Amino acid sequence: MVTETVTLQAVEKVFPNGVRGLAPVDLNIRQGELVTLIGPSGCGKSTLLKLIASLHAPTAGSVSWWGGDFSRVGSEGRRLSFVFQDPTLMPWSNVTTNVRLPLDLDGVPRAEAEARVLPALEQVGLSHAATRFPAQLSGGMRMRVSIARALVTKPDLLLMDEPFGALDEFTRNRLDEDMARLCARDGLTTIFVTHSLYEAAFLSSRVIVMAASPGRIYAEYAIDPGMPRDENFRLSNEFAAICRDLNALLSEVSHLDHRTEQAQ
Numbered sequence: 001m002v003t004e005t006v007t008l009q010a011v012e013k014v015f016p017n018g019v020r021g022l023a024p025v026d027l028n029i030r031q032g033e034l035v036t037l038i039g040p041s042g043c044g045k046s047t048l049l050k051l052i053a054s055l056h057a058p059t060a061g062s063v064s065w066w067g068g069d070f071s072r073v074g075s076e077g078r079r080l081s082f083v084f085q086d087p088t089l090m091p092w093s094n095v096t097t098n099v100r101l102p103l104d105l106d107g108v109p110r111a112e113a114e115a116r117v118l119p120a121l122e123q124v125g126l127s128h129a130a131t132r133f134p135a136q137l138s139g140g141m142r143m144r145v146s147i148a149r150a151l152v153t154k155p156d157l158l159l160m161d162e163p164f165g166a167l168d169e170f171t172r173n174r175l176d177e178d179m180a181r182l183c184a185r186d187g188l189t190t191i192f193v194t195h196s197l198y199e200a201a202f203l204s205s206r207v208i209v210m211a212a213s214p215g216r217i218y219a220e221y222a223i224d225p226g227m228p229r230d231e232n233f234r235l236s237n238e239f240a241a242i243c244r245d246l247n248a249l250l251s252e253v254s255h256l257d258h259r260t261e262q263a264q
């Protein structure tokens with residue numbers, strides 16, 4: 001059985017304007033992992049996520065999905081879903097229609113699609129809001145709709161680019177707890193970009209710490225405590241120790257950045 005979901009080998013990205021977004025990166029994402037990418041602005045987190053989503057092509061190196069190339073992902077019935085920081089909902093459509101969108105685009109018959117929307121809304125605690133419009137929702141609720149829209153396709157790999165970065169801390173903590181619960185229950189393989197070491201510490205089974213100039217992987221940090229994680233984990237000594245370790249790694253990375261700037 002293949003447990004590797006995505007494998008990157010010596011993947012490099014140089015943009016057409018000559019900017020080196022990512023130096024050669026080797027990374028293996030295993031099934032059921034919740035991996036966060038963390039590091040200073042411009043270290044290539046989004047670039048790495050987009051390479052994994054096949055939204056960017058690598059300049060060098062190779063990416064494989066479940067042991068094959070990207071063209072096989074769809075033909076083998078695998079699905080990738082992407083959640084961005086902006087929930088990008090259709091303001092003229094209600095919650096149900098927004099969540100149903102990817103199924104409509106896939107040509108799933110209406111009755112079957114409708115039947116799949118409610119469980120997705122239940123997963124994110126929004127079944128009571130199915131007929132509301134985006135303007136009638138809080139920021140956190142809009143993000144829940146965006147997550148439901150990603151989950152409704154039953155993805156094999158969920159990619160999230162700073163999904164909760166624009167939300168207040170309380171809402172963010174609630175959504176982190178929900179994500180931890182969802183990923184643990186469904187064994188959903190997830191790659192999550194964040195600027196928050198606390199979010200990384202709370203959610204991850206593995207944290208990838210990245211450095212900039214050029215973007216690259218600086219360190220990997222595995223987190224043992226099992227899932228799901230809850231408020232008690234956030235208050236534990238274990239959590240505090242993980243945060244301290246991540247803070248130390250990020251501090252090393254920022255000193256590296258500083259040295260690079262001085263050398264330039």
Ligand SMILES: Nc1ncnc2c1ncn2[C@@H]1O[C@H](COP(=O)(O)OP(=O)(O)OP(=O)(O)O)[C@@H](O)[C@H]1O
Pocket residue numbers: 015016017019020021022039040041042043044045046047048215
């Ligand atoms: N389309 C592009 N064309 C040119 N340069 C790009 C492009 N996209 C990203 N870059 C550059 O590549 C580097 C990595 O960018 P990326 O957005 O991946 O970083 P990031 O770690 O996600 O940053 P942030 O945390 O600020 O979102 C940066 O120097 C950025 O300016």
